[in-house]
Amino acid sequence: MWKHFQKGEQQMHARVVTGHYHPDKENELDQVAKETSSSRQSLPGFKHFIGLVDPQTKEFLTIMLWETEQHAQDTHSEHQKTMASIKHHLTGDEKTKLYEVRYFE
Numbered sequence: 724m725w726k727h728f729q730k731g732e733q734q735m736h737a738r739v740v741t742g743h744y745h746p747d748k749e750n751e752l753d754q755v756a757k758e759t760s761s762s763r764q765s766l767p768g769f770k771h772f773i774g775l776v777d778p779q780t781k782e783f784l785t786i787m788l789w790e791t792e793q794h795a796q797d798t799h800s801e802h803q804k805t806m807a808s809i810k811h812h813l814t815g816d817e818k819t820k821l822y823e824v825r826y827f828e
Contacts, residue, residue, distance in 0.1 A: 728825055735770065735824035736795040738802060740785045742817030749776075755809050756785070763787065763801075768794025781814070788824065795821055 728734040744752050760772040770788040777783075789795040806817060 728823070728827070733791055735827060736789050736792045737822045737824055738785075738787045738789070738795055738798075738819065739822060740783075740806070740817050740819045742783055743781050743814045744776075744783055744812055745814055746781055748812040749778075749781075752783070752809065752812055755805070755812075759805055763798070766794075766798060768797075788827075792821070792823075 756772075756774045760774075763769045763772065768790040770790060771786075772788075773786040775784045775786075787795075789798070802819070806819070
């Protein structure tokens with residue numbers, strides 16, 4: 724179902740994380756992604772988790788969708804803990820940004 728969120732309407736939000744990982748840590752990151760997705764499913768407002776990787780450049784991008792901005796903000800400390808726990812798997816700092824979801828299907 725196509726959804727276009729109008730201005731003023733309660734909008735879903737997405738936490739997007741990008742970064743690069745050590746080539747020998749891919750299996751560990753896969754496990755963390757699976758655990759993170761599983762643990763977030765029981766939280767209020769959780770909608771979807773998507774993880775993307777470029778195996779050649781070792782770049783990753785994750786998208787976690789939340790029903791509202793407040794739901795996303797309520798999980799910020801858990802997100803920070805997760806990122807701290809995988810810091811040694813990354814090659815540099817990750818970038819995290821919160822977006823409004825304008826279109827969803």
